[in-house]
Amino acid sequence: MPKAYWINTFRVIDDPDRVAAYAELGGAVMRAHGGRFLARGLPAAAFEEGAIERTTLIEFDSVADAVAAYRSDAYQHALxxxxxxxxxxxxxxEAAG
Known part of the structure; x- marks a missing residue:
């Protein structure tokens, strides 16, 4: 079963304190579902239509694990x-073959 990658970009941040509270709760949920944070922060470079936005890349063992993390009660609470x-x-x- 191929690994999966959760890519999250923050287009707009209006309340950094609530984003920080979400990140703490959401991060725990991702780890509980087997997620491994590979990258987090602003892009080092962006090209063409790329935007300099806070981005998170999380690896999961499968698409099903990533979707389960999103749909979990704990993640819905973080949201x-x-x-x-x-x-x-x-x-x-899904990761390429």
Missing amino acids: AVLGDAAVRDIRII
Whole structure:
């Protein structure tokens, strides 16, 4: 089964304190579901339509594990804490063969 990668970009951050609270809660959920943080922060470079936005890359053993983390009650609680403090784009992609 191929690994999966959760890619999260923060398009807009309106309340850094709530984002920090979300990150603490959400990070624990990711780790509990087998997620491994590979990269976190602002891009070192961005090209073409790329934007300099806070980005997180998390590796999971499978798409199912990543989706389960997102759908978990604990992660939904983290999202409730985040509320409207940020606009984000989350993608889960399967690793290439």
